[in-house]
Amino acid sequence: MKLFEYQAKAAFAERGIAVPERRLCDTADEAAAAAAELGCPCVVKSQVLAGGRGKAGLVRVVASVEEARAYAAELLTGTLGAAHGVRKLLVEAAVDFARELYLSITVDPEAATALVLACADGGVEIEELARMSPERIIRERVDIDVGLLPFQARNIAYALDLEPGQATGFAALLTGLWKTFRDEDAELVEINPLFVTESGTLVAGDGKLVVDDNAAFRQGGAVPSREYFDSDVAFEAALEGIPYLQFDGDISLMCAGAGLTTVVYDLVNYEGGTVANYLEFGGPNYRKAVRAMELCLMNSPKVILIVTFGTIARADVMAEGIAEAIAKLRPRCPIVACIRGTGEEKAVETLKAAGLQPLFDTEEAVGRAVALAAAPSRGTEPGGDSGGRP
Amino acid sequence: MKLFEYQAKAAFAERGIAVPERRLCDTADEAAAAAAELGCPCVVKSQVLAGGRGKAGLVRVVASVEEARAYAAELLTGTLGAAHGVRKLLVEAAVDFARELYLSITVDPEAATALVLACADGGVEIEELARMSPERIIRERVDIDVGLLPFQARNIAYALDLEPGQATGFAALLTGLWKTFRDEDAELVEINPLFVTESGTLVAGDGKLVVDDNAAFRQGGAVPSREYFDSDVAFEAALEGIPYLQFDGDISLMCAGAGLTTVVYDLVNYEGGTVANYLEFGGPNYRKAVRAMELCLMNSPKVILIVTFGTIARADVMAEGIAEAIAKLRPRCPIVACIRGTGEEKAVETLKAAGLQPLFDTEEAVGRAVALAAAPSRGTEPGGDSGGRP
Amino acid sequence: MSIFIDRSDRVLVQGITGNEGSFWTRHMMELGTAVTVGVTPGKEGQSVEGVPVYHTIRRAVAERPADAAMLFVPPRFTRDAVFEALDSGLKKIVTIADGIPLQDSVQIRKAALSCGARVVGGNTSGVISPGLAMMGMFPYWIERVYRPGRIGVMTRSGSLTNEVTAMVVRAGFGVSTLVGVGGDPVPGTRFAEMLPDFQDDPGTDAIVVIGELGGTMEEEVAEAMLSGAFTKPVVAFLGGRTAPAGRRMGHAGAIVTGGKGSVADKIAAFEKAGALVADRPRLVGELLVRALGPRS
């Protein structure tokens, strides 16, 4: 789970990393007060999880308290902010910097180490830079058990062309970043830009912290809150532990497993269809058919497409869940079902009894769903597959 | 540096290890009050650093508050206590135990790991047991970077014949002990006996914690205090960082390096002499001749025997220090000096100028010192070697 | 023929007394796997499907030596369980756990590499040589997927395995060994590390690689082909061609791979190396026929 900038910076500051003085604000008045307190010019930054905030107009240097108030109001109540889900702002003191660096820690899956990445060109599109000029990226592998050693910080500092005095400050900062990475069970910690001020100190200009949901059990196990999600459906799915992505097409996918769901997504696109949502109905969730279908229906799809080929998730159990869901939710859109695997024979009977026509080939099922979505609405009975009603 | 039981137990309790309820007492009245509060019978334990307290009569189960007071008074003011330097008492609630185990963590120098040692026969002379029945000692190596893993605790717990429920408690206790070992930069952490109570919980009956003086810089760097030393001389030597051991013989050793000093100690014994003190005057201390000789003189030795063969510690610097010490301290006992190594020629001149006869062979020097110590006192001039005066 | 697991491997099952552990122990044995001993802390003295249970691996192997460990252990305990197996010298380990913390998975792979052991998983169904033996949980009774044959299969995705393997079988082939390396960002064993075994296996004529968006495991297979280390025909199936970027690790993940990791990159790498690439499951069978000639 990606955290907000203000959370990342709090985690950094707790471990001794210098961050600009800042205030978290919920209203335009608070933002104006913060700007007055911190002095202008200062920076007003929308707290949203998406990247590219600068290009999207969600971050601005303001020259006066009045400008801070006006811009904050625009973000918090205007259409721009609403489109990006802006609910909180961070007002920060401006930093006079001489250089901008890039610094992050993640893992190296092949070497089985942590990996520190740094670049003398911070503040830019680092991904693009890595693709175009990979030689400019400094990489230092860190044994995850031994931890970051001072010499590794020095290797990076001098590769970044820092002065000896700055190198010492850099080592302390990187030690704090390493602690954040380990203590918070992070998948990624990133500072971009990392400012080098005129006086040679290092200040985190931005902060990114992606924590590992799989490690929540040893991190206090915080329950996700609405603000981390773009839509109510995505939030409700997360609360259920159901992998979910929101799109704006016609066909709701309700498939088992990330790999198969992704392929069904591909196949829908290949056939010229569009996807309303991606939803994984499998693994630990294979008994949650009712809830899964309810989430799909929140998108008012033209078709629900169910594809599974179960190893552990038993086909018969899934089919029973689908039958129950149809009975409870009485969906008005057609349902295409292709449920295979353990208990398949019984599943076939259950689906037929529920008024569906079981299919056995994924590509055939996708073709059927795309055709149904393309056809003019025919006011079929709830839950009925146009081709599958007896 | 070995810490007192009460300090070890505080470190254990801080990390979740169960220890008996206890009070640290400086007076007999405090001990009586503690016994009344904890209930009798309870245990009165002298806080001394030496082992074998039980055999020495320094620990006793007392049946009443009055007995607690009387025994405490005996320890704190009587000759038994004085002989062992008893200054503080720990009064502890008695523990009803079903079994006594042994548990410790130290390092394995060859494997380069930490090493957990456990034994189902606790409370006994574990060293003796290890020599006689090594197969009864359970050993589990722990990678010092990865840390103790739960399976290792289970390996030990079941090898100790603990019940499954006890094994879980044991794993938690061992985790606390591991944290103590790492957090405190310990050379040794030890619980002997580790009680298994009738109800199956685990309680540390005793506690030993030896911390690594070399790691003091990252442990707050506490200055040693008088209570850790048997004598004022030993304490003063420790404050100087001079390795020092107190004996009660005739010859004060003032030699360079642990290895050479130990060999000189051997040679003195081979020749029938006795040692007043072992003092290392070398390495980082080779400029501290005055202080070193002052410490030796506090033992009123019959002879001071100086033997060095310096690699880094320059012979000429040491000789100058000795000349300065003789001038300042004007020792009344003879001094035998055998100072070799870098700057030897200059050292010879300096020693001669100070009235000493420089020797060049360790065994010869030892022989001379032993002979001088055995000879009846002849009232030689201060600082003069009987054979070396011009 | 088989790689990784055959009937001579004595398999120890960790977590054998749990629901999954006992269910799949029965099925592993029914298929012919030599499950000889089980471990669940606190349950020593019990038995599951006739297999005796011990508190710890050390106690188990002292009485019943084992060659491989099969873990039915929750993700939060998986690191400990893998280290326990490595500590007892077991060199073949399969863990199905879905949801191993990322940093734990780094430690697991590091430990396995330093022991010269192979940990397959987590987040996988395991390894199966149809008709012979398995470590994991495969519905081997589904004949249109688990037919013995001469095609090796490697997959990152549990849910795609049945889908794609059914196409292998529909085209008249069968499977020598199927290895699910798992869907985690840091799998214990990478595709390319299994290639020498398939290369040396006289019972494998070609392999099918079921890949996905992200990471560089597919590119590593292509490199092994280019270097001549792997010379048998390869059919690659890649899902996620049209998927929105679902990078688990954001920017840095993409930087790590130096711009690799997209499906387009993977397809380009495979095609350069001479693999046949399928973007629909059905194509996998057709491409195998193209590579090996038609069957039955």
Place this chain on the structure above:
Amino acid sequence: MSIFIDRSDRVLVQGITGNEGSFWTRHMMELGTAVTVGVTPGKEGQSVEGVPVYHTIRRAVAERPADAAMLFVPPRFTRDAVFEALDSGLKKIVTIADGIPLQDSVQIRKAALSCGARVVGGNTSGVISPGLAMMGMFPYWIERVYRPGRIGVMTRSGSLTNEVTAMVVRAGFGVSTLVGVGGDPVPGTRFAEMLPDFQDDPGTDAIVVIGELGGTMEEEVAEAMLSGAFTKPVVAFLGGRTAPAGRRMGHAGAIVTGGKGSVADKIAAFEKAGALVADRPRLVGELLVRALGPRS
């Protein structure tokens, strides 16, 4: 002949700009050692005795490759410095630091073992092949100690080295290579780990082992003799025979060694293995003559 260090080894000095570092760099070079590059963080661009200084080892070896690292680094920074040398692939490392934290020394040895590198020290004067080269700080100008010859010397004690080696020279012999493994409880290299080098060295006829109370390093030498892994004559000098128990680690230390570690134990082990044991320095020369015949 020499082991460990000769004039072809390019030596990198860590901490070269410090007092000790610069002083002993000069002497190492005067003896003939090829000190080619130095490292002190923050001092890049300086030079010491004509040797260029870099901020880091990585930067140093990129311009001036090295074979060995000599550390003049304070004990609290030694672990970092050793890991830095290992990270750049250096396989011969000598550290003189006296006062390395115990748990750091465990990590240092573990890392060295896992890299296949040899770390000699800490708490040692280093390694010298008299007349040839050295890594460390030996007063090689003292002729009655540092005379070249055919006797290998291994020692735990800096202060005993000159004392005992002078007796080797007095008896008419000289030293091929002297290795100070150091006086720490967890030395990076143990006596027995140096034996194969002395065994293979045609310039070494016999070895002198200068041992001490505590630990099991002397017993391991005796085991190597008994097993036939080391076949040259061994003269052992052992200090601490009458010393009061000075166990650094209390009970547990004694338990670790299973009751070994006393000087009496060590003497018994050596005698059983056929070593000649001296309890006075002077005897060392006599026993060498007994083993090899008189010299000059």
